[in-house]
Amino acid sequence: MLVVSLMRLGDEELALREQFPDVTFQFYKYPGELPLEIQKEMDVLISYHGAVDGAFIDAAPNLKWIAWYATGINSLPLKKLQERNILLTNGKGVHAQQLSEWLFAFILDDYKQLKTAYSEQKQKIYNHKRIGNTLEDTTILFLGTGVIPQRAAQIAKVFGMKTIGLNTSGHSVENFDETYAIDERKTVLKQADIVVNVLPETKYTQGLLEVTDFEAMKDDALFINLGRGSVVSTETLVHVLEKKYIRAAYLDVFEEEPLKPDSPLYTLDNVVLTSHITGNGASNKIKATNIFKRNLSVFLNETKLIENEVDLNKGY
Amino acid sequence: MLVVSLMRLGDEELALREQFPDVTFQFYKYPGELPLEIQKEMDVLISYHGAVDGAFIDAAPNLKWIAWYATGINSLPLKKLQERNILLTNGKGVHAQQLSEWLFAFILDDYKQLKTAYSEQKQKIYNHKRIGNTLEDTTILFLGTGVIPQRAAQIAKVFGMKTIGLNTSGHSVENFDETYAIDERKTVLKQADIVVNVLPETKYTQGLLEVTDFEAMKDDALFINLGRGSVVSTETLVHVLEKKYIRAAYLDVFEEEPLKPDSPLYTLDNVVLTSHITGNGASNKIKATNIFKRNLSVFLNETKLIENEVDLNKGY
Numbered sequence: 001m002l003v004v005s006l007m008r009l010g011d012e013e014l015a016l017r018e019q020f021p022d023v024t025f026q027f028y029k030y031p032g033e034l035p036l037e038i039q040k041e042m043d044v045l046i047s048y049h050g051a052v053d054g055a056f057i058d059a060a061p062n063l064k065w066i067a068w069y070a071t072g073i074n075s076l077p078l079k080k081l082q083e084r085n086i087l088l089t090n091g092k093g094v095h096a097q098q099l100s101e102w103l104f105a106f107i108l109d110d111y112k113q114l115k116t117a118y119s120e121q122k123q124k125i126y127n128h129k130r131i132g133n134t135l136e137d138t139t140i141l142f143l144g145t146g147v148i149p150q151r152a153a154q155i156a157k158v159f160g161m162k163t164i165g166l167n168t169s170g171h172s173v174e175n176f177d178e179t180y181a182i183d184e185r186k187t188v189l190k191q192a193d194i195v196v197n198v199l200p201e202t203k204y205t206q207g208l209l210e211v212t213d214f215e216a217m218k219d220d221a222l223f224i225n226l227g228r229g230s231v232v233s234t235e236t237l238v239h240v241l242e243k244k245y246i247r248a249a250y251l252d253v254f255e256e257e258p259l260k261p262d263s264p265l266y267t268l269d270n271v272v273l274t275s276h277i278t279g280n281g282a283s284n285k286i287k288a289t290n291i292f293k294r295n296l297s298v299f300l301n302e303t304k305l306i307e308n309e310v311d312l313n314k315g316y
Numbered sequence: 317m318l319v320v321s322l323m324r325l326g327d328e329e330l331a332l333r334e335q336f337p338d339v340t341f342q343f344y345k346y347p348g349e350l351p352l353e354i355q356k357e358m359d360v361l362i363s364y365h366g367a368v369d370g371a372f373i374d375a376a377p378n379l380k381w382i383a384w385y386a387t388g389i390n391s392l393p394l395k396k397l398q399e400r401n402i403l404l405t406n407g408k409g410v411h412a413q414q415l416s417e418w419l420f421a422f423i424l425d426d427y428k429q430l431k432t433a434y435s436e437q438k439q440k441i442y443n444h445k446r447i448g449n450t451l452e453d454t455t456i457l458f459l460g461t462g463v464i465p466q467r468a469a470q471i472a473k474v475f476g477m478k479t480i481g482l483n484t485s486g487h488s489v490e491n492f493d494e495t496y497a498i499d500e501r502k503t504v505l506k507q508a509d510i511v512v513n514v515l516p517e518t519k520y521t522q523g524l525l526e527v528t529d530f531e532a533m534k535d536d537a538l539f540i541n542l543g544r545g546s547v548v549s550t551e552t553l554v555h556v557l558e559k560k561y562i563r564a565a566y567l568d569v570f571e572e573e574p575l576k577p578d579s580p581l582y583t584l585d586n587v588v589l590t591s592h593i594t595g596n597g598a599s600n601k602i603k604a605t606n607i608f609k610r611n612l613s614v615f616l617n618e619t620k621l622i623e624n625e626v627d628l629n630k631g632y
Contacts (some may be wrong), residue, residue, distance in 0.1 A: 104424055
């Protein structure tokens with residue numbers, strides 16, 4: 001059994017070799033370092049690199065399982081994986097803590113007007129009268145009720161917020177006070193002070209949010225996108241933020257990434273932009289490798305996986 | 317029974333009059349509006365204004381109870397209240413939510429380097445590699461284990477942090493994984509990634525934190541003061557921040573308030589300063605009035621109080 005990783009895994013490399021002495025591991029810093037003969041032979045691939053496309057899969061005829069260390073798998077040639085019966089696991093859950101922390105960093109930055117605080121400090125202004133907004137008794141609505149929004153909703157509950165979750169069928173999910181079907185969202189969006197997109201990219205979610213969705217939100221709603229940029233076009237975002245259909249937005253993901261310096265989003269004064277970083281975390285590789293180890297233990301005997309397997313039909 | 321408030325209470329004024337038809341209420345916008353004859357007659361005073369000093373109390377010979385709407389009571393002439401047997405209640409608990417929200421706004425601002433994010437946005441830099449620090453598995457230490465730190469520690473636990481609390485005797489308190497006596501702090505401070513002061517001002521806490529306390533902390537510790545500025549001198553703070561005994565500080569309270577524009581704190585690059593605002597909240601008056609109502613119901617019959625009574629010996 002040959003396992004190839006298209007990134008170095010630090011201390012985890014030795015740990016893997018020790019736990020699985022009968023498995024051959026090859027770790028490369030970049031996809032470009034991978035020799036063609038190794039690519040041909042490998043059984044299992046660890047990566048989350050954009051280089052893993054249709055041609056890459058074609059050159060790996062022995063590949064049986066891709067352990068994708070990111071959560072979003074939209075860059076992979078899913079149809080080809082399905083045809084080839086290649087199993088796919090993702091990093092679901094690995095980024096839940098990081099994304100939840102960033103979410104509250106964004107919310108508190110906005111609710112406490114930290115930029116105003118910096119500016120007052122810079123100008124040596126002592127303004128004792130300032131009252132920040134409070135999270136208590138506000139309503140936060142999540143598009144998506146998977147592992148990440150569940151974790152975020154757990155934190156929101158402790159802050160005293162009401163949590164609403166939208167998913168395909170409207171089924172109940174832990175940590176959400178109320179859940180509704182995404183298709184019914186127009187009637188629910190107007191309840192929310194904060195709307196957070198954490199949906200994965202699928203055929204269904206591409207361009208899901210339209211101008212009318214933002215019209216349905218409160219005038220002072222905050223929109224935060226930590227999921228995938230494809231859920232709403234840049235054109236729509238610029239329009240609704242310019243027209244102030246909502247108060248402000250925090251965006252970490254974009255229709256086109258990397259965001260180009262000439263993006264019209266840079267011209268708005270009611271948006272905070274980060275660079276698809278809210279999932280980054282120093283311990284992500286360790287967490288994802290722990291999932292990989294549990295899967296590999298089973299896979300060695302049964303060619304099946306027990307954790308984080310992606311349904312190639314659904315796309316998540 | 318005459319109850320005087322040195323601030324307007326909005327809708328709460330009517331609510332008080334309706335709930336207590338036999339009590340006379342007088343509401344003034346500023347202490348200066350209070351007629352001397354009313355001051356002479358009043359039985360109960362609602363305020364948190366600095367004008368309530370020894371002379372003010374002397375001019376109110378009939379005063380039996382001060383309902384102080386702030387938590388810190390250090391500006392009041394406590395000895396005189398004791399001599400006169402004037403009861404004192406404070407706003408303990410009213411500010412717990414606000415302070416906890418600000419605490420996490422500060423921590424996440426620092427851990428996620430939001431200033432860097434703003435600066436990148438301004439320069440149209442798309443830096444996908446940036447990894448923020450994570451709260452998970454860090455240790456937060458609170459000087460004080462009262463209502464405010466208990467609420468903050470509850471939130472810290474949900475973020476996956478370890479919580480340590482310091483109080484007079486080291487007794488256990490809910491939401492703290494470990495508690496120690498303040499006098500033993502030198503051995504505990506070095507465990508903390510984040511040190512938060514929430515102690516009230518008393519004789520004991522004035523100047524409590526000295527240079528050696530900051531030397532005992534981790535080099536990359538974050539110090540946050542939301543309690544009272546008197547716990548550490550400005551001189552000490554400037555020294556330890558200049559010498560980088562700790563990484564950075566977020567300060568909302570100061571030895572001398574308001575902070576003057578020539579304060580040396582303004583010259584430091586590893587400090588964030590706010591203007592004693594972390595307790596401010598739009599719903600504070602309502603919350604404090606709810607406590608007042610419960611106390612007044614009892615006080616009308618028994619001249620005793622059931623909630624938030626301050627021990628004038630301890631000073632909190």
